[in-house]
Amino acid sequence: MGLELRRRGTQRWEMPRLRIDDREVDVPAGATVLEAAARAGIEIPTLCHFPGKPAQTSCLVCVVKVNGAPRLLPACATRVTNGMVVENNSAEVRAARRTALELILGDHLGDCVGPCVSVCPAHMDIPGMLRLVSEGKLREAVAKVKERIPLPASLGRTCPELCERGCRRTPHDGAVSICLVKRFVGDADLASADPYLPEKAPPTGKKVAIVGAGPAGLSAAWFLLLHGHAVTIFDEHGKPGGSLRYETDPVLLPEEVLDAEIGLILKLGAEFAGNRMLGRDVTLSELKTRFDAVLLACGQLPADRLQTLGVPFEGRGVKTNRKTFQTDDPAVFAAGSVVLPLKHDVHAVGAGRMAADAIALHLAGKPVEVEDHPYSVHAGSMEGEALQAFLAFGAPVARTQAAKKDGLTREQAQTEGKRCLQCACCAPGGCRLRRYAMEYGANQARFRGERPVYTRDDSHPEIVFEEGKCIKCGLCVQVAAEYKESLGLTFIGRGFNVKIAVPFNEVLREGLKLAARACVAACPTRALSPKKLP
Ligand code: SF4
Ligand code: SF4
Ligand code: SF4
Ligand code: FES
Structure with missing residues (x-):
């Protein structure tokens, strides 16, 4: 690689050339490898660089391998330097970056998503729903719930409260009553003059047949409709609902609640073809001819019925790729208990949504792979002093005692919403x-x-500082200095005990009078975050 000489007008200057992975790039003299990579359209991860x-x-985390170094x-x-050869993506480089990240995460104190969300099989945004309920925003709350669970009034009655087992508040005065709040949101929506129906994507012209109108099939129908596909649900029974209708105590889940909730899925555009059993009244090859994709969601079947479906099976269910929901035929998918017996309806609802996303990818001609479990750093379970620090962010009242069959009043639901400690990071998607x-x-x-004790400086009208999420990169210190803040921010302490703080023991409100938003924008984590949740 020879040194390139370039001419602009009468000026002559040198532009070193380097190779990064398989790309060659010329850069101005003095440029860094990071700047050269950006010039070549290659991303190198950075946290402490601005x-x-x-x-x-x-x-x-930005380390690279340079020839000869x-x-x-x-x-x-x-x-x-001219002729440099840089490896940005080799196994050695990736391993070193992973180690750098793991060292940073070792004492990180935060939850990307709420602990309750991690254990909810549908991964509903629970703190988001609770915040909206606490603010009395029920329409927004039902929209939030239905991003993941299209049958909240029904599941709010049948769900075994799996998410509540992960609630941080449990050891103090009982978990937040998440399930009953979800039910309250669903009931309030059904009782409203204009129950919530989300916007659908424009029609794609693609048609999907769903076999089975139980929780998995109904959930898949809802999300396929949102993707803009036409949906017909076939079921051997005369009415839709599957296990929710035919295997659930009607005292627990009254028929009128289920009918009303399924009615919204039909109103959104799903067609229901009842009394049509696969293998008896309709065949898989017929569905494959009439539809662009087929989803088998017909619940757990005995071996003799499995054999009539027309797809390979293994163990107690239909054989699928667990990441794509596809059977051996790429246009035939399967989800829910027809694949693997699922314990609870909420698992089936989650599986139906993921299958819908997989089918949408297939119909769009994209690689099919769905990963559902949201990545999250966890602050872990807490007690004593650590828990006390968190408890300051929820209403100081014990769990509302309400019978499952009665549900919550509006006031009780709002109180439960206020009990939520809002453990999740604000807008974790923005965290590098x-x-x-x-x-x-x-x-x-x-x-x-060793995990530090949770602290949070809430004094500023616009932003919040959570020390446990700070990686001590110092970018906020630089930004504050640039804005000529009279106090600004500074490093305090030494070595492992170093931390970011406002000088003279002052609070954030005093430190950042001009640069608050710019500091949030520069922060590579959510240690500094906006107060108003999006
Ligand atoms: S700061 Fe980032 S990594 Fe840490 S908990 Fe928040 S989103 Fe997760
Ligand atoms: S306090 Fe709220 S965000 Fe935290 S685990 Fe419980 S319900 Fe979830
Ligand atoms: S608070 Fe400041 S030092 Fe800490 S991670 Fe954010 S920008 Fe870096
Ligand atoms: S971005 Fe280069 S060392 Fe942090």
Whole structure:
């Protein structure tokens, strides 16, 4: 690779050329490897670097391998020399970045998503729903719930409260009554003059047959309709509902509640073809001819019925790829208990949604793979002093005692909403640490250090500072200085005990009078985050 000489007008200057992975790029003299990569359209992860500012070299997630160098080098602080060859994506580089991330995560104190969300089989945004209920925003709350669960009034009666087992408040005065709040939201919507129906994507012209009108099939229908596909649900019974109608105590789940909730799925556009049993009244090959995709969601079947479906099976269910929901035929999918016996309706609802997403990818001609479990760093279970710090963010009242059959009043639902400690990170999608941890498969437990006590500076009218999520990159310190804040932020302490704080023991409100939003924008984690939740 020869040194390139370029001419502009009468000026002559040198542009070093380097190779990053398989791309060659010319850069101005003095450019860093990070800048060269950006010029070549290659992303190198960074946490402690801010464009145009001196390199901090504290996070080391930007390391690359440079030919001839005895060790990996930080791309943000390494100047390009002519003929340099850089590895950005080799196994060695990726492993080093993963280790750097794991070291950062070792004493990280936060939850990307609420602990309750991680254990909810449908991964509903529970803190989001509870916040909206506490604010009396029931329409927004039902929209939030139906992003994941299209049958909240029904599941609110049948669900075994799996999510509540993960609630941080449990050891103090009982879990937040998530399930009954969900039921309240569903009931309030059904009782309203204009129950909620979301916007659908424009029609795709594609048709999907769903075999089985139980919780998995109904859930899949809802989400396929939202993708813009036409849906027909076939079922051997005369009415839709499957296990919710035919295997659930009607005292627990009254028929009128189920009918009203399914009615909304039909109103959204699903067609129901009752008394049509697969293998008896309709065949799989017929459905494959008439529809662009078929979803088998007909619940657990005995072996003799499985044999009549027309797809391979293994063990007690239809054989599928567990990541794509596809059977051996790529246009035939299966989900719910027809694949593997599921314990609860909420598992089936979650499986139906994931299958719908897989079918939508298939119909769009995209690679089919759905990953549902949201990546989350976990602060873990808490007690004593650590829990007390969190409890300050929820109403100081014990769990509402209400019988499952009676549900909650509006006041009780609002109180439960206020009891939520809002454990989840605000807008975790904007956190670069989380994004890279996902991308590099970082294991939070590998270098687990002593967990700090949770602290939160809420004094500022616009932003919040949570020290346990701070990686001490110092970007906010630089930004505050640039804005000429009279106090600003600074590093306090040494070594492992260093932390970011407002000088003279002042609070955030005093430290950031001008630069608050700019500091939030610069922060690579959610240590500094906006107060108003999106
Ligand atoms: S700061 Fe980022 S990594 Fe930490 S809990 Fe929040 S979203 Fe997750
Ligand atoms: S306090 Fe709220 S966010 Fe935290 S685990 Fe319980 S319900 Fe979820
Ligand atoms: S609060 Fe400041 S030092 Fe901490 S991670 Fe955010 S920008 Fe970096
Ligand atoms: S060391 Fe380069 S971005 Fe942190």
